[in-house]
Amino acid sequence: MVISLLTGIWWFIRGIGLLVASVFALLKGLRLTFTKFFSRPVTIQYPEKKREVSPRWRGIHYFERDCVACGLCVAICPSQCIRLVAVEQDDGERYPETYEINTVRCIYCGMCAEACPVNAIKLGRNYEFVDYQREALVLDKERLLANAPEEV
Amino acid sequence: MWDTKVAPRKLKKQFPNAVLETLSFRGEETVQVKREEILPICQYLASDPDLSFDFLTDICGVDYPDNEKRFEVVYHLYSMRRKTRLRLKTVVGEEESLSTVESVWKAATWFEREAYDMFGLSFDGHHDLRRLLTWDGYQGHPLRKDFPVRGEDFDRYEMPAEPLDAFSIMPEEDADERQMVLNMGPQHPATHGVLRLVLKLDGEVITDAVPYVGHLHRGVEKLAEGMSYTQAITLTDRLDYTAGICNNMSYCLAVEKLLDVEVPKRAQYIRVIMAELQRIAAHLLWLATHALDMGAMTVLFYCFRDRETVIDILEDITGARLTPSFLRIGGLAADLPEGIDKKITAFLDDFPRLIKEYETLLTKNIIWLKRTKGVGVISPQEAINWGLTGPVIRGSGVKWDIRKAIPYSSYDDFQFVIPTGENGDVYDRYLVRLEEMRQSARIVRQALKKLPKGRIRTRDPRVTPPAKADVEKEIHALIRHFKVMSEGVSPPPGEVYCSIENPKGELGWYLVSDGTSKPYRYRVHTPSFVNVAALPEMIKGHLVADVVAVIGSIDIVLGEIDR
Structure with a gap:
């Protein structure tokens, strides 16, 4: 009887101690939080303010110059998202009749830009690229040329 | 350095009839053994005090449909004491089975289940031979060579049948009324992905647990077989998506070993810098989510704030934040950009103060201590037997880090210590990871200081395409550019195993x-896979709330468990 009473008291004191320690721990954390109250926020209010991405950013593709339809980008693309139909003119010059990049399939690894021998296909810095239809996310030749960033 | 040839020699002496062949390729020893003798050989290798192959790294199958006996089962063993690897191979026919090595290493349990699932190999005496990554009742074995890759190539279209194990899981016979089966996940925020745990409870105490994985199975190993070596780099980012660079590095090192290519010193150092920054980022993500799981929400915001800085640096280098695909076979895709060292140094200077902030919130916090101390304990012997890796095994007090044990990419040029725990509980793993971040920062600082000048890709013409400027001017360069880009690399026939210390193991x-x-x-040997296999062992006897703590402390990423 006495023993159980003693253990009861022991547990009660222990519980109080734990409670005090927990409150102390919380206050210690709150002190840190409070100091942060006066520091500048690190977040960006996104649609109004935009984040500057790195110059190497791999975003939406564009054509910097005319493609010669060699097919290296098609060969190296890991996700097989490029469709190319090459045509040869009478004077022997090759050009792509269709050149489509399915940006939904694309994984933006940048291997096409690395493989291109004439530096035609590039990955730009635009990362805002959405639409309601999937078909609209397939880029053809004209759109790729239009995507090129303006020269500064 | 211990002679790696000792093990094959001793094995040949001990089992003259069972050892068929010994091979040596790129410094790795392979022993081909008879199927019937696999268990005694494994027992001998694990128990012989001189060899002590106490650590099972991996078991996997390889399918050769044209061979008389179709499958090859490959065992990768590692000796903690000798710091050497050994590869055992045995051939198995389609109708044959081989003995399980579960009794020797518990780590074999899941590997054998995976081989059963992916190849249809059967293991005699396995206590729980069920499918692992696909569901019960699935038809076919995905990694066999005759299994189609694309959906269009299937001769059938079926709606996945409702898995047999979807609801009733535990054997019902011995369930008395005090016991209850609780399903946790797959849609549970604290399981860090889609891990499903079925818990058998006595009150609130866990008596048994069965993890179900494979919800994210996408067949990376199968997909890669249809890709060139260069293309397959992009698959590696998506395994452990918190540590893309480290994954790239491990794969590139393996291909380089296969090709026998030496990477220039500068590229090695840049790889180390990026891998260690990535380790810091991955550990920050772990700390954020681990603390959040246990109710400490503030830590999440601080960790994400600082992870952002690291990811920004990596973005400046690679051009992507999560899936860098930046390393190439034989080097890197590009050199470091101008002025990045200032950014890195600024972060490193600030970093000790930041770690102090997290420690203020957690390390001596009584609530944190109560939640983590003595929870999820695993002893060093058990940890080795389960084949655990990374901070989990170091938390148990096993001083094992591949960066020190088998140095790669010039890690032996840098000074750092391997932090270890004592009790092997959640708290020790927390401390180990915090210290690892400090050590990573130390390594990055040393590497930046010592960064040599020079090339970032090897000169080997088989691997490295010529410079873009030459391609436009010279016909030789253009031809070689086309060859390297369209065909990729073709390593000589052979096999290698190469591993690195990822943030997770x-x-x-x-x-x-x-x-x-x-x-x-x-074949990808992933750290989370082996660590989650030991999860039931760690949570038995604890409360349901502790499951969350233990899952957080072993830091799993389902993307690499399911592959």
């Missing part, structure tokens, strides 16, 4: 080349 690639430009077998 040992991440290794077992590559088999048949001489073509595509890998014949692309």
Whole structure:
């Protein structure tokens, strides 16, 4: 009887101690939080303010110059998202009749830009690229040329 | 350095009839043994005090449909004491089975289940031979060579049947009324992905647990067999998506070993810088989510704030934040950009203060201590037997880090210590990871200081395409550019295993080349896979709330468990 009473008291004191320690721990954390109250926020209010991405950013593709339809980008693309139909003119010059990049399939690894021998296909810095239809996310030749960033 | 040839020699002496062949390729020893003798050989290797192959790294199958006996089962063993690896191989026919090695290493349990699932190999005496990554009742074995890759190539279209194990899981016979089966996940925020745990409870105490994985199974190993070695780099980012660079590095090192290519010193150092920054980022993500799981929400915001800085640096270098695909076979895709060292140094200078902030919130916090101390304990012997890796095994007090044990990418040039825990509980793993971040910062600082000048890609013409400027001017360069880009690399026939210390543990690639430009077998040994296999062992006897703490402390990423 006495023993159980003693253990009861022991547990009660222990519980109080734990409670005090927990409150102390919380206050210690709150002190840190409070100091942060006066520091500048690190977040960006996104649609109004935009984040500057790195110059190497791999975003939406564009054509910097005319493609010669060699097919290296098609060969190296890991996700097989490029469709190319090459045509040869009478004077022997090759050009792509269709050149489509399915940006939904694309994984933006940048291997096409690395493989291109004439530096035609590039990955730009635009990362805002959405639409309601999937078909609209397939880029053809004209759109790729239009995507090129303006020269500064 | 211990002679790696000792093990094959001793094995040949001990089992003259069972050892068929010994091979040596790129410094790795392979022993081909008879199927019937696999268990005694494994027992001998594990128990012989001189060899002490106490650590099972990996078991996987390889399919050779043209051979008389179709499958090859490959065991990768590691000796903690000798710091050497050994590969055992045995051939198995389609109708044959081989003995399980579960009794020798508990780590074999899940590997054998995976081999059963992926190849249809059967293991005699396995206590729980069920499918692992696909569901019960699935038809076919995905990694067999005759299994189609694309959906269009299937001769059937079926709605996945409702898995047999979807609801009733535990054997009902011995369930008395005090016991209850609780389903946790797959849609549970604290399981860090889609891990499903079925818990058998006595009150609130866990008596048994069964993890179900494979919800994210996408067949990376199969997909890679249809890709060139260069293309397959992009698959590696998506395994452990918190540590893309480290995954790239492990795979590239494996291919380089296969090709026998030396990477220039500068590229090695840049790889180390990026891998260690990535380790800091991955550990920050772990700390954020681990603390959040246990109710400490503030830590999440601070960790994400600082992870952002690291990811920004990596973005400046690679051009992507999560899936860098930046390393190339034989080097890097590009050199470091101008002025990045200032950014890195600024972060490193600030970092000790930041770690102090997290420690203020957690390390001596009584609530944190109560939640983590003595929870999820695993002893060093058990940890080795389960084949655990990374901070989990170091938390148990096993001083094992591949960066020190088998140095790669010039890690032996840097000074750092391997932090270890004492009790092997959640708290020790927390401390180990915090210290690892400090050590990573130390390594980055040393590497930046010592960064040599020079090339960032090897000169080997088989691997490295010529410079873009030359391509436009010279016809030789243009031809070589086309050859390298369209065909990729073709390593000589052979097989290698190469692993690195990922933030989560040992991440290794077992590559088999048949001489073509595509890998014949692309086996990924992932750290989370082995760590989650031991989860039931760690949570037995604890409360349901502790499951969350233990899952957080072993830091799993389902993307690499399910592959």
